[in-house]
Amino acid sequence: MIARRLVASLALFLAGCANMGNDGRGYPSLARRPIEGGAPVPQTAAPAPVVPTSVPSGTVADWQTQVPVLLRQAETGRAAFDSAYDGVAAQVRAATGAAISSETWVTANVGLGRLASERNGAVSALATLDTLYADRAKAIADGQLPIIGPGDPLADARSAALAIVDSENDRLDALRAMLKQP
Template sequence: MIRATERLFLSAALPAVLAACSTTSGYPSLAQRDVERIGGSATPIAGEQTPEEPALPPASADLVTRLDGLVAAAQQTDAQFKEQQGPAERAVAGAAGAAVTSDSWATAQIALAALESRRGATVAPLAELDTLYAEARDAAPLEPSPSAQAIEKSRTQVSDIVARQDGVIESLAARLRS
């Protein structure tokens, strides 16, 4: 039987004996090769021009039609907003100084809510334009494509309508609170 000290000696000597059996002749060297060294320069060859990037295609007819439809939808809801704006202004003026529990104040609140509803209908095309713009910018992230520019133009038109509606609603709400 092998004693504990012999077992300890054999377990310590085993890695050394196995290392002696190995060889390095069949494996490539890990030293740096000539082709791995950096050489040359980054200067272009004289007379050689870098190719220009191809121009991005113009906005498609389908996209332009869709944008026109979204702007038209926003303009239509704006026309409805303007129709409701006059009665809302009269209702708010009639509620000036009235108690919060009065019928005139409730009528003014309902008219203001109708305006906010029309504004919400105007924001829907703006949200779709925002989505289209984000997709167009993802497709050409370095510079705005003609499609992104067309979308931005429509976004600006609809955003201006929404901003004007916001101003009207804020003004009427402030008059109603005071």
């Protein structure tokens, strides 16, 4: 009895594979295509080389010019976060103890999302500073740059951006902890 059902199911399955597709067209042929038959392939021109428009990435001059810009970006991100924080904190306090999916709970979570997006400036600056720091460390390890002692502007900027991002993360986590979680 089971074998008969299995054979019938297998036959129906194989019959479905042999028919046309849902769109009414047959399945593609397994025959050799012209490109596979050894026909000559047309040659395309090589892409034009990319000409740098600024200081090449990874040079000391590049790091020195980017560090103050990235530090300002982190500070701007902190200012945007700080200006949005009080309003979102008030929304979260109003939603503390509110039922999940209630209007106040949803409003508070939307506010938290907006607040999290305000940290993008600082997070982006930190990521770029981390990349510059790692690139420079590799260049130092490869002997391409001398070892930099205390008072390193790149390390100081990276530490400052990291402190900003850590502070924002802590404040955001504290607000999230005040709301019920689904």
